[in-house]
Amino acid sequence: MAIPKTTKTNYPGISYYSDSQKGKVFLATFTINKKKYRKIIGYENDEFKTNAKIAFLKKESMKNEIENNTYIKKDLTFKQLWELYLEHLINSKSVSQKTLINKKSVYNCHFKTKFDNLKINTIQTYNIQQFANDLLKTKSPKSVDNYLADLSALFKFAIKHKITTNNPVILVDKPKYDNTREYPLDxxxxxxxxxxxxxxxxxxxxxxxxxxxxxxxxxxxxxxxxxxxxxxxxxxxxxxxxxxxxxxxxxxxxxxxxxxxxxxxxxxxxxxxxxxxxxxxxxxxxxxxxxxxxxxxxxxxxxxxxxxxxxxxxxxxxxxxxxxxxxxxxxxxxxxxxxxxxxxxxxxxxxxxxxxxxxx
Known part of the structure; x- marks a missing residue:
């Protein structure tokens, strides 16, 4: 159904047209990543008694939700996911600069050659297990466990943003180790x-x-x-x-x-x-x-x-x-x-x- 001609409100991106039963029908218009969205956001006689201000708040909420899910591309490679994940860590300031440097180093030294061009939804527990087993030939169990934790955090990020539904790290047989250290001095x-x-x-x-x-x-x-x-x-x-x-x-x-x-x-x-x-x-x-x-x-x-x-x-x-x-x-x-x-x-x-x- 074609949308009738609308009238602008004082709230950015919100306009309306009149309907004999619904009253004012409010439309939200906004652009994300060069894609234009135009959606009916509510109407005057709905359960929320939507007005221009409420419509604007609904629009902002919808916009944020869509922006937070712009990552949803089912064919993302590991490299693309890693870049999104790193960008998220930087923007959210949820980790220290030292941690960021460490994560970048782990990616360049261990993840890049193994996973970079694989589609994220094709990576299975077997792939992660093989990765861990190979590393154990040259790395300590504690180090390998840390790398697996980094991978698990990456997949949790992907699940949260609906990029994938599976965390293949969960079923990996992790190395056993005793991380305790005896105090050496009397x-x-x-x-x-x-x-x-x-x-x-x-x-x-x-x-x-x-x-x-x-x-x-x-x-x-x-x-x-x-x-x-x-x-x-x-x-x-x-x-x-x-x-x-x-x-x-x-x-x-x-x-x-x-x-x-x-x-x-x-x-x-x-x-x-x-x-x-x-x-x-x-x-x-x-x-x-x-x-x-x-x-x-x-x-x-x-x-x-x-x-x-x-x-x-x-x-x-x-x-x-x-x-x-x-x-x-x-x-x-x-x-x-x-x-x-x-x-x-x-x-x-x-x-x-x-x-x-x-x-x-």
């Missing part, structure tokens, strides 16, 4: 390492590694900026963009941290800056090697193990509870330290003080 070695750090002769790295001894992750420390520090409240906040919990995490400063922060002269930008470039420090490996050498630690010890040092000493050499350790380390779920209640900043600060007093 109490005497831990104490020696701790005291080497807090007395280290290089002031910048002494400050950084002392901060790490408070249970913080390397990225949290190196990305700390002065706007995250509140001297009046004696607190610092690790913002959601730079922590694993993906939410702002606030901590009370210990006396050691307060003295570190207050004595840094340049209180602009990053807290810890390179002595050479003045920019953010990107690598602590060489300083860490010097610390281990000075502490006479010959065992395999990662910087991240300083978090384990705090947890180990807390649980075995102080009366700190699981709840306190969880608060010190900034765990956002109960998994790393079983079940724990919310602990106030002051309690966490008192817990780290007990660890420091034990190791000094």
């Amino acid at each position: 109490f005497v070695e831990s104490k020696r390492l701790f005291n080497t750090i807090i007395n280290f002769k290089e002031p910048l790295y002494k400050d950084i590694f002392t901060f790490l001894l408070h249970g913080r992750r390397t990225g949290e420390v190196l990305n700390l900026t002065w706007d995250m520090i509140d001297f009046e409240k004696r607190t610092y906040t690790i913002k959601y963009e730079i922590n694993k919990a993906k939410k702002n995490m606030s901590y009370e400063m210990t006396d050691e941290l307060y003295n570190i922060f207050i004595n840094i002269e340049d209180k602009d930008g990053y807290v810890f800056k390179s002595l050479v470039t003045g920019a953010k420090i990107k690598n602590l490996r060489w300083a860490w090697d010097r610390i281990l050498k000075e502490a006479n630690i010959n065992k395999s010890m990662r910087i991240h193990d300083l978090r384990h040092l705090i947890g180990e000493i807390s649980l075995n050499n102080t009366d700190n509870s699981m709840e306190v350790v969880a608060a010190i380390l900034g765990h956002s779920s109960t998994r790393p330290t079983r079940r724990y209640a919310k602990v106030q900043q002051k309690v966490a600060a008192q817990g780290i003080k007990k660890v420091f007093d034990t190791l000094k």
